[in-house]
Amino acid sequence: MSAETPPGASFPESPDPDRTIEHRTPQPGQATANDAHTRQLPYGQAEELGFNAPDGTEGAPAKRGRGWLLAAISAIVVVILGGGGVWAFSQLSGGGTQPQEVLPGNAIAYVRLDLDPAANQKLALLTIARKFPGIKDSLSDDDPRKALFEAIKGDSPDLAKVDYAKDVEPWLGDRAGLAVLSSGAGKEPDVAAAVQVKDEAAARDGIAKLAPGDEYGLAFRDGYAILAKTQAAADGYAKAAPLSQNAQFSDDTSAVGEPGVMSFWMDLGELADMSGAAATAAPTALESIKDMRFAGALRFDGDYAELTGITRGGAANTLKGQPVKIAELPASTVGAISLSGLGDGFATQWPKIQQAAEATPDGQTITKSLEQFQQLYGISVPDDIVTLLGKSLTIALDQEGLDAQQPNVGAVLTTDPVKAQAVVTKLEALLAGSGTPLQLAKKPGDGQLVVASTQTYADKLGTKGTLGESESFKLAVPDADAANYAVYVDLDKLEPLYLSGLKGEEKSNVQVLRAIGLSGNYTDGTSMTLRVLFN
Template sequence: MPANNPPDQPPTPGQEPDRTIAYRQHNDQPYPQGYPQQGAYQQQGQPGYPQQGAGGYQQDGYQQQNYGQQVQPGYQQQGYGQQQNYGQQAYGQQAGYQAGHQQPGYPQQNYGQQPSWQQGSDFLGTGQPTAPPAKKGRKGWLFAVIAALVVALVGGGGAFAVNLLSGGGTQPHDVLPGDALGYVRLDLDPAANQKLALFSIAQKFTVTKSSFTGDDPRKALFDLLKKDGAGLDKVDYAADIEPWLGQRVGLAVLSPAKTGGEPGFVLAVQVTDETKAKAGIDKLMDGDKYGIAFRDDYALLTANQDQADQAVKAAPLSQNTNFSDDLNALGETGVLSFWVDAGRVASFAPELAAQNSEALAQIKNVRVAGALRFDGDYVELAGVTRGAQNLDMGQPEASKIGALPASTAAAVSFSGLGDIIGKQWAQILKSADQSGAGVQQFATQAEQTYGLKLPDDLTTLLGKNLTLALDSNGLDGDQPKFGARITTDPAKAQEVVGKIEKFLAASGTAAPQLAKVPGDGTFVLASSQEYAAELAKDGGLGDDESFKLAIPDADNATFAAYVDLDKLEKFYLQNLQGEDKANAQVLRAVGISGTQSGPDASFSLRLLFN
């Protein structure tokens, strides 16, 4: 099953099977700038055109594959950076994949910020980098993680160029048992758009720009494990591992044999040769007992042979309706994906079942699915939760975060918190009392002494929507601009704020003097009267390009948080030097957002790059 389609769901007629759901184009439209067309590799044997490899080197006898299309008579296949000509009509421009030598009569092009793919001696493993990799500073851990991921996913050097449009084929969930409680998948051969996006991101950082040296990421991981004393001294990667190891791995967690027992597992490892895989795995296990069975080019590894024999006969996870529906709702599964049947997992926790049976009943059908995926401008962790029952979460309205001033540096917005707390107050008190937090005692004392009525006053203060904001103007001085905009009853909110000020004064806490602006269905609290007036009216943050990319569905999001790193970088760049500073400047913004509607919810966490 192609990685870019939900389980057991073939591509819609007319769609391209090697393109992910999020990036498919209509057949009558040009491809997006910077992404390759199918069949974009030059076919060997074209009359009058020399065959070239990456970096402009002649490849003798090397026949590149044409992915997704057949070569018909009279249809010329051109290299990257050229147009494909079908008769007299040209279909789109290719991103500038310059091979170092131009083909006669066909000018090659490079478009804007798209990767040029012309790296000289640094290009995808065709030679060694001109300078040694940059040393990581103490604050370079983020870039080190990105570098490791880049090498792991597209490290293969020239193999990356050859296999650019791969990504189809059997996935681990096609062979793992369908009754799994949870599932994790890592794909070192994702769909084409993911590879292109990751390569584009890698070019932005000095620490990853020279990562393409042709190293095998599987060998790099093996060497790391061997160095850390994983008992691999007798294993040789080239002789015992490389001849059979594929690009994908998945893990299924199975139900314990009894309540409170240890869960089972099945590890699916993609293999290219079953006989060599069996010998190599035997050597890896070094006498330890295990079970192994083969299914559709995967080795299924378990704790014993009986479990392996059962796993290979079981209906696959891709036929699990809940799993298939959840992945379909998730969309693009990226390079890393996971799925958990949270309700079933919780049911095997006897402590939870005994202490909070009501909460367990509410989540008994809850499932969570997520994916790590890439775009040329950001990396995203996306997820969905589905199947909750009787949570009484209501139908929260859309977030108001996009209505903040355009000068906003950071903001967070939640809708429906007031309703949730009001409806779930009894359950909150019960859980708090079990943990010894003493919430009930505090609520009683606050009402008797200061007139605060819980949860009613808390519900009023949180309102239908609560949006907090920090403005970029004023951060240099001693009077930063911050505030809150609440969709609520303004008269009741002002009364509650008065009670809180009285409580703080009596407790000796120095409370900031906040400006208060009641409006039509809103109440604003801010650090100054001027900023309160700004928050009280609609602003232009929703039109900001970074905001729109970081919060992809702001008009429908019921919760969101946003930080414009470009507006704040002057405060942290001064503590960085050299490449650490240069790499930090690449970071543009971060946003998390999502929607909650009844039993289902979704979220997106995005880190943007300049």
């Protein structure tokens, strides 16, 4: 969907005609502020659009030294996503230098928070905020950084004498980034922070008041204050080749797409080495992430919040999934999880699992217990487990019968139905012998077996449904037909279970929540998209 201009917003002639919004290629289902080509977006004296944290916001006491910056970053997340609002929009530019352009390029982990993202992100956040009564009522043109500062300040005696208007507002910008740099295996990592500033001299004085008596290094680069453990480190970071020139970082973050309000990147192999995990972790586990990187972003659309991430590099994925069929569930489905490739994956990993178990001090005991279990119950491991997991496994809960003593819950196993039914019978016998009898309804089909709490629901699951035609489902689980795994929860359908216990504004805010979806792939690396939908 496209972001719409919020009611009441106006865009007078820009006093700086050369200032434009950087063009970004929109991701599927995301709004964009630009047309196919870069264009100017007037800014400047536009009506301020924003959110203000409500009175009484509480925050943890600020930490001393470098801890105050980490507390600030955490508080920014709370301001963006919490019960207050977000920020005041005096302009919709979203342009300018980003933290990765000033932090050192040898970082092994990086997180960025942007209170001045692209215009489409600002408008989407405003649209979402107006859906929540608690936030809508607090929309104002106040400076949200002040509310943020007060939340960080709390009752800290170190910050009691710091005045926001005098000591912070004159220099504090809208962006911050944090980079973790390896100092060697098993050693405490180095950390470099970049905070956007408007006035270097004021920033130097203000930061000194925020960290009285603490030792830290401070340097400046392209409109940012670079903070480090020592002055020598800060000076070195300010002169180093930036992270934005790191080819792996650039490729990975470009693959994620729109960076949104928050983005992150890390080299998992380097982090494992730095943490000393190599001394305790299994060699096979370390090998799988040796060259693996992870990148992601938090971004918004007018209908949902989206957290997306990808992995690249590392060992070849042993899971070779096929597209799941979660979209073929009944339209009355309340929640479902669907996974593919688990059967083959378990079969591939079983020898390694056995080898790891046998290498432990209790290895012989584990092996003997497993043999006794198989002889006693006739369940073969790994064969019977592989049969149950099959090519894909989908578990679903239906809206009908939610308030009944026996809800409609079931599973669709894409596998050999004859073999699977025999395994289910063994499991029923196992449960009966343990004093918890369970009789499942079954419906075999072409290449699948359906098991459910009732025969009526088993028959329903055995017939191709139309969940995929639901607008909520299509928004929550994008590209469901190509996903190797997916999760979907329709919160609107679940409301009867919990809404009656809520009142007033709390009830109204909960009613805004519409659905949650998670989907992704694990071929050629992995990808993940988590969406929270709003009514």
